[in-house]
Amino acid sequence: MFVLEDSETGTVAGICAIEVAVGLNDPWYNYRVGTLVHASKELNVYNALPTLFLSNDHTGSSELCTLFLDPDWRKEGNGYLLSKSRFMFMAAFRDKFNDKVVAEMRGVIDEHGYSPFWQSLGKRFFSMDFSRADFLCGTGQKAFYCRTDAKHPIYTHFLSQEAQDVIGQVHPQTAPARAVLEKEGFRYRNYIDIFDGGPTLECDIDRVRAIRKSRLVEVAEGQPAQGDFPACLVANENYHHFRVVLARTDPATERLILTAAQLDALKCHAGDRVRLVRLCAEEKTA
Template sequence: MLVLRPVELTDLPQLQQLARDSLVGVTSLPDDTERLRMRILDSCASFDKDVAAHGPENYFFVLEDLQAQRLVGCSEILATAGFSEPFYSLRNRHFTSASRELNIEHGVPALSLCHDLNGHTLLRGFHIDAALVRTDFSQLLSRARLLFIAAHARRFADTVITEIVGFSTDEGQSPFWDAVGKHFFDLPYVEAERLCGLESRTFLAELMPQYPIYVPMLPQAAQACIGRIHPDGQEAFDILEREGFETNSYIDLFDGGPTLYARTSNILSIAQSQTGTVQTGSHVDARGSYLVSNDSLKDYRAIVAELDVQVGQPVQLSAPMCAALNVTEGSPIRLIAL
């Protein structure tokens, strides 16, 4: 059985292996022992804190194969993007110029450096083992974060964003970076993303052009990357799009990948998840597949389970399900159909 849970310091060696295998552009998962160790400790402290409103907390989850005792994925929630330092993006909007004498009005798309997205809750760090791509466990890894937000709403903003990794070649080249960022840094795309993961995006963003970049002046290959998703990032995009997330006018600073946005209260797994109580049993008459979580904080757990769910009735769980969720008879749970 696979279970999603908060990260622990003992996960560090396996987490670093996940970092090595992750897609270039997942900068919140650096392949660096000390950085990952600090990320884990920061997450543990966030789960331990008693907070009344969203702040700098970072909630880091891992997906564990209980039988193999192996980590097969990870994902994160940053409670407030831009809390400690500006969260930079590129805003893609039209600039309109007009001439009364010639009776001409013309709009030109332009990219402007900004930190408009400060204050939103940020989903990040999604990575899953290649063998589990496009399975129910990908949904568990992504959507169980949303069930966590539903259970602990005061810890998060009323809007949620996520950046989807933009296009790069198999050789690690990004046409967007080559046309924009590389002119201001003597660095290839992969190295820029690595530094962003090790340090922060702030020091790189501060060296980016402070004036609008007119899109028609970029090479065609770079223009084609604006809002384009890396093939390996498509599943992360699809899952959240089905949740009600939408693209907006913001793109990633380095690779031009799209940013998704949603009102927290409108997200499917938050708005439509049900709560119930556990009824233990040796046999479950399965009628459908569900994401199931407890409503705990630092002992949070979530699984995929085949269940028979009847509105207003206790939900029968088998002993292995109860053990994975760390619940007993009468415990509260939260669930949503897959």
């Protein structure tokens, strides 16, 4: 787990986490959105029907999870710093993670905790509201879902239209987080959450932009050069005392100049090597 902290006041502004490998101790379930074809030449019938298949395909994958940022801190790149700090850790300790990284995105749920997907599907197998099912999932009891008829393929046409419409869609407040991950290389590959129908994004770990483009540079103490430099992530390589800060600098530099305060925040000294990458992908120009 990672904590975003104001280094001057000690105020905790947010948390995020990584699961090294999902589904090894408790089963990991989601739905794969696929197709079943029913056809008959004699009757001149051909129907390709969208279908949900209960899946364990992501077992063993590393997962981005548990991201929360205090509303008062949702500014000045703090959300990017919090979310992408995990990529710097994964880049530094690549051998500890799987070749695939997944992230379950929050699905469509209203302010009263009503989930169209759960209401039309999950609740038919369980006499509980979505909030209760979500609590069981959040406390590591997701395996209860497999002990139902839901393990059989389900035609989405049997669901309400409202439920069909939210399959693979994110909650409006989650849309920015989805956009951040997609710019890092994550894609929706037709896997959804079994509770709210939200999309599961995935990416090969070595294709994640921040991991792929990060590199080690030597750090020195001083006053950083002035200029119109982009925000960059700078991280140490200390497994037990991992730190990441934001700094405006040239992402292509071979020798990074940081202030004494920045070095102290990173728990680094002049001459150490730190990991550096641009905070956000460069915008493509026409």
